[in-house]
Amino acid sequence: MMLEKTKDIARQILEEKKAGGVFGLMKNEWNIIQPHLFEDPAELANLVLEPKWLLAKLAMRILRSSPENYKLAVICRGCDERALIELIKRNQIEKENLLTVGIACSQEQAAICLCERPYPEKLDAGEKVSGVDPFQDERVQKFLTGNDKERMERWADMLKRCIKCYGCRNACPICICDPCKLEDDVWVQRGVVPTETVTFHLIRAFHLSDTCVACGACQEACPVNIPLLYLQLSMRKTLREKYGYEAGIDPETRSPVLSSVFEKPDTDREYPAWINSLGEKDES
Amino acid sequence: MNPEFIKTICPYCGTGCGLIIKVENGVAVATYPDREHPVSRGSLCIKGWSAHEFINHPDRLTSPLLRKGDTFQEIPWDEAIPMAASKLRETAAKYGGDSIGGLSSAKCTNEENYLFQKLIRMAFKTNNVDHCARLCHAPTTVAMVQALGSGAMTNSISDLAGAGCIFAIGSNTAESHPIIMGEIYKAADKGATIIAVDPRETAVTRNAKIHLRINPGTDIPLLCGMMRHIIDEGLHNEDFIRERMEGFENLNEFLQLWPVKRAAEECGIDEEIIRNVAEIYAKAKESAIIYCMGITQHACGTANVLTICDLAMLCGHVGTEHSGIYPLRGQNNVQGACDMGALPNVYPGYQSVSDSAIQDKFQNAWGSTLSDKPGLTVTEIIGLAGKNIRAAYIMAENPALSDPDTNHVLESLKAFDFLIVQDIFLTETAKFAHLIFPSSCFAEKSGTYTNTERRFQLLRKAADPPGNAKEDFEILCLLGKALDLDFSYKNSSEVMDEIASLAPAYGGICFDRLERKGLQWPCPDSEHPGTQYLHKDRFTRGKGLFVIPEHTPPKELPDESYPYYLGTGRMFSHYHTGTMTRRSSFLNREVEEAYAEINPEDAAHLNVKDGEKIKITTRRGSIITTARITKRVSKGYIFAPFHFTEARANMLTNPVLDPGSKIPEFKVCAADVRKESQDG
Structure with missing residues (x-):
């Protein structure tokens, strides 16, 4: 459900050219998962959301080596969203060039991370679960x-x-x-x-x-x-x-x-x- | 734009960590850890994080080079390859095939090593092919084959975390195999006792429960004293010995010579401590032994490893998931280079060249007559330059820095009638070449590496080699064809299929099966899932064999003229001959120049302050280096890392060889140290 919804949002972003690319995780024919910049909507069939793989820093580097007006959408969990916001506050990312597709973490993931906020403020797919008190x-x-x-x-x-x-x-x-x-x-x-x-x-x-x-x-x-x-x-x-x-x-x-x-x-x-x-x- | 992220394998040590190379516009620009990798699981050491840094260095070789007097001239490949072929051919015709020597490479892929040894063996009917395993774990392959039947690390890296006791002897795991150190800590966090044996203080010894700072070269006395105590206390595993071992009576009788008291005197450790560690090792449900160059790089290296095998088998600490013997392999693909038969006595899969049935098999498969006479080793090929060996082909090895007694090595490198060196930089060795082939680094090729836990892993190409440089695979195919061999391979996958068809232990290996997590050999057929640990229920050789170790002290001990012990080794931010790490800005920032460690008391005696220059001299030569004053070394002991071309530690080392494996004694020689006057 959450995956399909994320793919739909990502597809819309690419088709409507709201961003030049969507940054997330890709799984290939061999079940190998790695970060990937999706620029072609057809590739989105291979988009996955697991495992937790922090993308904020990689996303920042992509934006910083891109042409000035390149817009990037990032599929992000709560922690990724918070990191991206801190990078905006520290003038590392132009706010206008960043879109986020917020996804919720599972209760299990929250427990592993001892996460107090296992969801982004801008939640686009998935259901919020409650945070953990570390x-x-x-x-x-x-x-x-x-x-x-x-x-x-x-x-x-x-x-x-x-x-x-x-x-x-x-x-x-x-x-x-x-x-x-x-x-x-x-x-x-x-x-x-x-x-x-x-x-x-x-x-x-x-x-x-x-x-x-x-x-x-x-x-x-x-x-x-x-x-x-x-x-x-x-x-x-x-x-x-x-x-x-x-x-x-x-x-x-x-x-x-x-x-x-x-x-x-x-x-x-x-x-x-x-x-x-x-x-x-x-x-x- | 569109950066790509390419998963591949680290080019440094034998741990075989997973890297993700970021590629922008065809250029490798960054390295990230691979969260999904079965060994490294999202971690890397400082070298791994910096693995992209040397790739685009301006010093990369970009064209074949031909010597013209004291300089090199760029020539095209279509001149270089025929010239190499005809020079090698002429030499073989004039002096015989055994006048050709080949040094293959633990940095290159399995497929390239396979092709290299096939080329030397087929084209020149000689087995003069070897590589730098001779300088690191040759005693391991000899001794473990004799005692257990297989020369490889018995268990997997992740198995360590479940051990009850980890006995690390002669391994600076934290600096040389950092990601494996993490597994040791996992075990410690679960309550395992960590015991470290090392004449030096290292991050391993500081974090161990017990550190035995033994006298250099006294490993056998220590291990024999431990075994004697274990037997005296009845802590040996009698069931295991009865069912799975042979030779116990001989060992038991031999150990009469090693009461704990004698062992304690030899290695400079309290009797009580020896008894204590023996009991901890024997009593733990599952105990693992980690060892490395501190064990192997001795003139008694083979005996050292045999003693380790004896101890493990005496307690039945082999053949279960969390016990085992862990020789940590040095280079990223030194396991693979051995597996592929880049050794003078075996074909791929450790099949003896002297066995006529094996010889027939390879003669039929390759369609060529082959020699049944074992060839020469690395040190012999270099040492016989200009005598028995008239021409050599060196692929990505750097004996000018890595081999003992450098002055002698440099003389030898000059003595070849024709020397071909294939490398990514103009190494200290390449400077002696008549012809240089510019080749590709790990990020510019596909193929497989095999890590220290016998795991075949896929390397994925991230970028093209610079200029006119070529993949080693392609160079080997071109040279093979120029020598009239049928080397018309389309890609490395096809070579892997040929390897699988000839070496039973790798019979089930093919590229498609390696994509996700690789496969650990033995993997005899296409259904086999690979092998996590060896010797379960049965040793590779059938029964395990207790072999009597002969203790020989180091061949050169301190005396009046040379009053210090000198040992060489590695440190965390550089790797081997520094060809790659010293061209990585972040790694070189940590340590920019050569140094040697000296104890504060010795420094005071010599009136040397930290950072001042010292001159270290042995019977072979001398170097001037920077003193680093530290209690990490004992009084009377000097430690010099061997990464630095401006002060080559191997100028000093003793080329005396272990008779069993022909490894040189890098770890101990006698040296004199003087303060070097600042203006001199």
Whole structure:
């Protein structure tokens, strides 16, 4: 159902020339699935929606290497939509050049991803299922509870596995800085593994603190199974609870990190707990 | 516009990860991981993510080149191919077919390796064909064939995650096979005990439960001490030994020589620790052994591997899903190059050239007489240059950096009457060629690679080779035809069909069946689903054989003149002779110049600061390199990666060979280190 509806929408987009191409997943005669830019409606018979395969960053690259007026439609899940919105906010994508075909994730997929919003705001096909509270998950609790020292030990133990593939950065739809902080020699020593992996990953985590959409691409790309998504969850939670802000929901709402530069800060605001989460102070 | 996404296989290590190459206007511009790949499942290491970077490098060779004095001149293919054919022919006519040597390539496809060995064997009636497996896992094929009947990794990569104990000896898995390291962590997360044996500290040893920092070259004492303790404690698997093994009494008697105390003294490890790891390995329900160059690159490499086999079989840790012996293969297709018979003693499928029935089979199939005399190995072909070997054809190998005792290798490379090198860059070896064929890289060809878990995988062409460069497959066909062989293959798929018809273990392999996930050999017929793990119920050779390992210490140990141990190896951002990685900007950014690791105490003694130049000298030669001061190496031990042309670690290494497999002893020699004056 959802697949057929998505194909219909995609076909309409191509036939009515609303976009030059539809970016999604294709399954070939050998059941091989891979990203594909559909430009011919006849190819849409091979469109598939599974498995979850984040397309936002690939879509951005397609748009950035296309002629100025090329319009691209992207078949996207909730996380892809949120990532694309963040890329618009960071001036990586022209809003006018992007169309989305929003599809809903299954309850099963939401559970795998620990996803709080397993659907896009602009939903075109499929039924919304309810989100999952990641903080109820045992695996997450193992890394986010306990005192500072215990947490630091647990994380350091995980992070020292890092083999410096840069896969988390490469896969992250929002990691787009050029030059990348991880590549300037101040913080992370070149040419050595394991290196200052705690620094490496905290630089990345804080860089993304207000822009991470919890898609999990970092964690899925990690060859050594570091639960990188969990590193972002507390920061996302605090932004939501203390500032009413969530990355990727609305292209017009600025991150509080930016708005505090442009707008007068609200003096009644509390400091979020995570600011101190790796220091000496014990939260309890 | 319309970018295309082409699924293919990584060109670096033997893990065989899935890549997706993004192609824009016919040019490979980016690499992404393949979420659906059975091994890598959406992950890649730093090299995999950077695999597209060297493809469009301006240094790519784009035309056949003919030596004119000290320079090269571009010539067309229709001159280059006939010239190669006539030079090789003339040489064979004058000195005999055994005066021709061929080095095939673990970087090339199965089909290309098959054609290469077929060309050498048919055209010149010689078995002088070998490749760089000689320098990495030759002891594995010799020893595991003797003990188990098959020289390949027994299990699959994903099987590791279910092991109860993983014993990693002489493998820097985290840097050399990073995606396999992920499987080790999966096992650890489920409660497996990880034991690492390495004279150096690595990411593996730091993340292991127990690290045994043994003296270099004392693997056999350690393993024998462990076995002795296992038997003394009655932890050996008696049922397994009775039903599936032979030679236990001999082994048991031999192990009387190796009480734990003696083992502990030899390898510099506490007796208690040896007992402890022996018990952990023996008692786990399923234990896996991972090993690599730290085991094989010794003058006792074959004995080292035999000892590993003995330990595994003593405990019955072979032939089940999560146990096994894991020799991690180095090159992307070194498994395949061996499988395809790019070896001097066997045809494709490890069928002996000296067996007359096998010889008949190949003579009939190929319509040619063939030699039954085993040929020469890599180091012999190079070493006999200008003597027994008058002309050589080297396909995508770089002995000028990869072989031991470089000074001697360089002299040899000059001594060939005629040398043809086929490569994608003007390598250090190609500079010695009389004739150079420009060829294609992994992204510019179709065919198959076989990874370390025996998985045939399809390579898909993403871009055309640059300029007038050609696919190696096409070059081989052209040369074959010029040598009057029937090499009129339409494509590599047709070659695979011929391979399947001649090598029973690959009988069921054909391109159509490989599309989605590939197939693991043995796969004898078109219905067979492939083999996840070997030696279930029965060893390939019937019964498993305990072989007595002869312990020989390294041939050259530190002395007064050369007081340091020197070992060579790899590091995470570069690969082998650096031909590709040093032309990848992101990889080269991590490490831009040669270095050697030295312990802080030694550095202080030599008054060397981190980043200063040192001169390392052995009986073969010396290099000047940058000191990296680190406790990763023990006092008295120097580690030098061998990727760097400006300071070739192999200038220093000892060319002494393991008698069983003829692998050189890269891992240990004696060296002297001095501070190099900054202005000198």
